[in-house]
Amino acid sequence: MDHDWHALSPGDVLEKFGTDPALGLDPAEAASRLEKHGPNELVREEGVSPWALFFGQFTNILIAILVAAIILSALVGEVVDAVIIGVIVVFCAVLGFVQEYRAEKALAALRKMLAPTSTVFRGGREERIDSREIVPGDLLVLEAGDKIAADARVVRAHALRCDEAPLTGESVPVGKSTEALAPGLGTADRKNMVFTGTTVTYGRGRAVVTATAMDTAFGRIARDVAAVKTEKTPLERRTEEIGKWLGIVAVAICALVAGISIWREYGIGVVDLKFIVTVTMFAVALAVAAVPEALAAIVTGALAIGMREMAKKNALVRKMPAVETLGCTTVICTDKTGTLTRGEMTVRRIVLPGGDVALTGGGYAPAGELRGPAGTIAPGKLPPDLEAFLRAALLCNDASLAEIEGKWSIRGDPTEAALVVAAAKAGLSPDGIRRASPRADELPFSSERKRMTTLHALPGGGLEAFMKGAPEVVLARCSRILEGDVARELTAADRAAILAKNAELAAQALRVLGLAATTLAHGAPADEDAVERDMVFLGLAGMMDPPRPEAAQAVAVCRKVGIRPVMITGDHALTATAVAREIGIWHEGDAVMTGEELAALSESEFAARVASVSVYARVSPTDKLTIVKAWKARGEVVAMTGDGVNDAPALKHADIGVAMGISGTEVAKEAADMVLTDDNFATIVTAIEQGRWIYDNIKKYLAFLIQCNLTEVAVIGGVVLALGPEYLPLLPAAILYINLATDGLPALALGVAPPDPDIMERPPRDPRESVFSKDVVAFILRALVIEIPFFFLLFFHDLGDITHARTEIFFLFIIVEVVIALNCRSLRYSIFAAPPHKWLLAAVAWELVLIVALMQFATVREAFGITMPSFSDLTVICLFSALIFAVMELTKYLLRRNGQKTR
Template identity: 45%
Template sequence: MPGKECAERLRTDAERGLTPARAAQRLRDCGPNELAHPKKKSLLKRFLAQFSDFMVIILLIAAGISFVTSWIQRDSDYIDSIIILAIVVVNAITGMVQESRAEKALEALRRISSPRARVVRGGKEAVVPAPQLVPGDLVRLRAGDLVPADLRLVAAVDLKAEESALTGESVPSEKAADAVFPEGTPLGDRHNMMFSSCAVTAGHGSGLVVETGMRTQVGRIARMIGSQAAPQTPLQQRLARVGRTLGIGALAICFVIFIMGLFQRVDPLEMFLIAVSLAVAAIPEGLPAVVTITLAAGVRRMAAKRAIVRRLPAVETLGSASVICSDKTGTLTQNRMTVVELRTAGGVLAPDSPEGRRLLRMAALCTNCEISGGKVAGDPTEAAIVRAVSPGTLGADRRRYPRVLELPFSSARKRMTTVHRLPGGGYRAVTKGAPDFLFARCASGGAARQNEAMASAALRVLGVAYRDFGTIPRDREELETGMTFCGLIGMADPPRPEARGAVALCKRAGIRPIMITGDHAATAAAVAAQLGIAESRGDVLTGPELSRLSDAELKRNIYRYRVFARVSPEHKVRIVRAFQARGEVVAMTGDGVNDAPALRAADIGCAMGISGTEVAKAASDMILTDDNFATIVAAVREGRGIYENIKKTVHFLLSCNIGEILSVFVGFLLRLPFPLQPIQLLWVNLVTDSLPALALGVEPIDPKIMERRPVRRGESVFAGRMGYNIAVEGCLVGALSLLAYSIGRVFFDVDPAAPWIGRTMGFAVLSLSQVVHTFNMRSERSVFRSGLLPNRRLGLAAVACTFLQAAVIAFPALNALFRTTLLTASQWLVVAALSLAPLAVVELEKRLERAAPPPRRRAASAPGRRSRRSEK
């Protein structure tokens, strides 16, 4: 609607603004002009949230069963349940502390000065905090201001706004107060409006506040974010499935053993105790802590690489990412217009040639950029020209050729002319603007063809011409006729230097890079071609074309396109969901308000820390503090390494648990005295399993990890040979433990019905063979080639576990607690020989697999057990 009608509807004065009293009343009625902040979780809520994990719930149930068992036995130490609860609490504290640290890091990013606005109230101009603005306020704007609310312009002089954070346009939008547009006009085409959070790049003007806070365009997008539910990460989904499987398996073991014992007429209480000990053995009590600590270590490493993780489980999601949807402006490009090409009618000019320098210096005189401390402020297009000349050179030229007259740029004129006094007398008028206008006003030779070539490369082209006068003519039109054509300047928002390499690495890693932008299709296609994302215009789908596709059609055709141009926030969410519907794990990077809904809808959203808006940061899972697209690739590598290490720990812990179950279950089937006590099983689970597993979780990342395909959504943790290897290795560990138990019981125990030595030897072999087995998990290469140096923590963990295991056997004070007895030197030799057996067996398996012909190798298998032949 016209500005006058808008003022009447807002019940305000378009020249004097609201009275202070009415402004105060509207502030009470409408509330402050700010976006709603998400409510912070208390420490108690953060702590309790850690107990929602399925594995943690199983551990709590196990602790409860252990407590009840101790109570039935009248056992006053309750050591089993205490140890389980201690592990759960430590895990919860670790998760809570990490989330709190991430939020503090985010708060540090938000510590910027509160924006202020120049407002006219009662005819007097004042500077007030932006949150105090209300509908009807008259706000004054000038170059460099941030727009504090959504405004309907009532005055505009050469006014331009940089709206890339809202519309995706890299070129500032020209504004006109007298323009009127029909309802439903796209935001980027509403030239009579200024939108909250956008920057004024040139000119000055004033406008009436029409919307504030959550009712602005920024606020509407913020509300859209609230409707997007954050999805579970792939790691959460896979570990939840493992937890459910283990829980069901533990219950099945309890039931089968208990029923079998009743049929054999064993005392029900004794059978219940045996069943509970097996259930405890079936659950890797250390797994939640190992996963949490591994993720936390990854978070610290990623923070050192300038990526702040806001949600701990989201670390590994990037490792599973198969599609990265990235905004163009400011993420793949520098969001900084740059002179990239100079031409005359005769062809391309070198920037450092005499003709090139003359063209740039002439154009720089016809700019209004401010220079302070070597920095350039003003219209991005003009700033690009000034930077190409250098601020120092322009300063000298401005003093040598002082400006005496200006015909300002306007959307109607599409040109700007300045008149300068020449040192030897006379004047020179310099005009820059749309090439078509200049071609009509001066002899340009074949420059029109050069302009077409530059435009086809998606460059923003300005023409420059001049004319000398003895005196300034009275008719201003004469200044812009009969000119001498000087040349064409082609500008673009160039790609980041490291972006092309990052895109290429994504492709090698099996990740599909996708560009999503609000910019024009030609510009997007040109940038995408430079980066290697797309090859032709056929790879580009525009917003209007996307709107004509149903969700089913978009899902079916989503792989045909690499670039999506002129898209809205709703389009971005549809694109993300279409990829997700095809089974892809989608990461979304961006910095603008228009990226926020898709950041939330994606499996993981990565916002920019420097140029990113607060709305985008709040919607993200990760913040890249250096605004560098290449950082996302480093994060993907880190995420893959974390997932591989967690998968190795799952492999290790489950194979150990199978060994523990078999050693007890088979002994029961053979009607042997109970081979292991519950406290011994818990010791193995929580100490000699968990300490090496923690060290395994920080294993250095494989240098070739970015040459593998991403883990597919829904792919089992046991994909490839992992399930088979877990079963075989678990059976080996269990058999060795039973063998040691049998040797001790038959050859060393005085009373086979009370096999103290046999039980102690079986306990020692079960524990130490698992410590040795940890080194098998490190790599598909031979342990003698990989060595200990790359992961000193694993060596220290192995030494610590060996010492602790020896202590519970060698120290009489601990014998009663752990139901063990002292061993002789010959008995220790048997224990050592059997404990080293897993290393020999797995090394033999590795050698056989490396010697296997290529068809026997698998393309996708478990970490630590993939095709070893390729790693010779």
């Protein structure tokens, strides 16, 4: 339960928990509370057993149909058919099991967010304990670098700052104080509280524990994540649809063929048990032929291939169907810090009396240029005022920069690190300057002072003092200003100009710091006021967490293809809007909404406004869920990207959750469907293209298999219905060969066909659209109107010689299906604009070579019930195949002309 501990004074909080500020909790009392409240750890959810995962693969309707097909095939004596289908089913189940088992192994990740040990003050002394033993009322001892293991009210703070980005999305460390605040504030505004899963970046302090385990802000989010119901993906829904219709077709064929055959024979009085068994066996075999056995394997194979390709491009998919879901994404709700931005503070501008200096480059790598009013400033040739500014920035600073294995990283506060990087870009040596001017004393930063001052020994005696802090605070303690290399009087006009510059930088969402310096001739004065007065103002530094260079391009692609990007962040509205404008998410006329404004709206009021809002600022985890739900209620397919604990519920509720692999918390990764190993928003665009490609290919081989199987079933079943089982157009061995050989490899090759040229120019497809879209239906109708009548004509024309008729039908099936496979490389583009790829050509070549080789064996021809085709037979077959080719090209042309998009 959430309490307003932040609204109480430190003394009141200590009193309510019975904690002695001088001694902490008594160890015996702590043990009693541990027994009462339980360990400080998350509730462990029961995982899914490997056996349950494996057998769960067989609940898929398409797999279930294939299992039935195995049984039926065995019953009618088609043992080879049953074995082959069985191999396919096991292959599909194993693939699905391996992927989902790996995903389930990540369920324990929630518990990793808790620090393994913590320092508490008990019985009058500090002791290091297992974090799971922390209880409400404990006094946490906080120091820089500590990971906080429980929610707590700060009762003592000395320049204490915490990185709360994993919980609130705040891009800069938050200064902590002890003063009571107004009731009802959101998590991000509780400046006198520290929270589980966050980290102390600077200073030290003590805090009394107010909540542990599942009662913490982190625990409540974990509970919300567990409560979110996982919904089926579009691919899962479509696969079920395919399975349902195939099942209906199979049952209908069984009933129709068996029923009509038995009824017809009954009319002439020759029905006996043997005839009923024969007809039923044939009907079952025909129904098995109606199900494209390779479909489930190809769906799984295509997704597995897609997963492998995405992994190469820094996107790890936890569940295979998520690959396809990206293809119909219409809205991306994205976090800002670390997702659209680098998560690294960077100085953008330095304002000096002599003019502004712009800095290029981003992040902690000291690569970039300094550009002043006269052009680029060469390292080592800095103007005196710029060198003095950067020297002060290095000395009044506790952060350090290091390159480890080719990657630059920092130690300390990100804001201070940004100043270190700026100095390094100018060619200054942080270590060298600090060694030359060792620190003698320090007046630390606090939320009350809003400034930090350090004192450094001069070689000839005396001290230098350097101050940095809020510009208005620093300016108020200055009487002079450095212009060039001369310190002159600070005039009222100077003050007004500096404050105007400060407002200008702040309007650009830059975090602004002022710097000043002075020389103390004979040691440090007795009090801080004497140190921090009559200082020389050096300038302003404007910094921000910069957008990723590729983010703007990725957002532009999203907008081009009809995907709406929406920023959701814990940062202030001004900062969020500036980043969103620079990246291209926010445009003039778009709305910006804060969490406070969102909370004041009813569900219907928000639903009416959600489409106009591009940026949400200062939001809570509940707000993120509300936003995702509102978009989904509009029928949109929503992807949610994020990296923090606060993103987890929305990641799980979204149609597809995308977590950051480097900066992302384990909680976010566990809740997500996909993890970006490079934390790069642009990888989302690649993943979307991959998802569209996968779905396109599913439709390609679906169109191919349905055409082929429908034609086979209609021709074979139609002849049997008209003439009886003795006039079977193809014998079981021939049917089996066409079903598994001629259909199989080309279909697999279509599953890896290259994408169509316009794959990233189409709008997202409607998630409610049937997999049997207009282009697929057009190809199926073409088969019904053009192919099936000719098959009947050819067979009945040679009915007097059944072996010859079967020969023509057999080879016609093979050649026509080869032509269809080549033309299904694209369902919209001509074969000349989208030519068959190497795997499809190889599959077709193999099929042709294989059938030519098999026909050389008399036993094979006898098993198939055919003879060697004559030249005239092949001529007729090739002419008709050419007609099919022309009709397919015409169909594609008409689809393109009428603006039908392949979806």
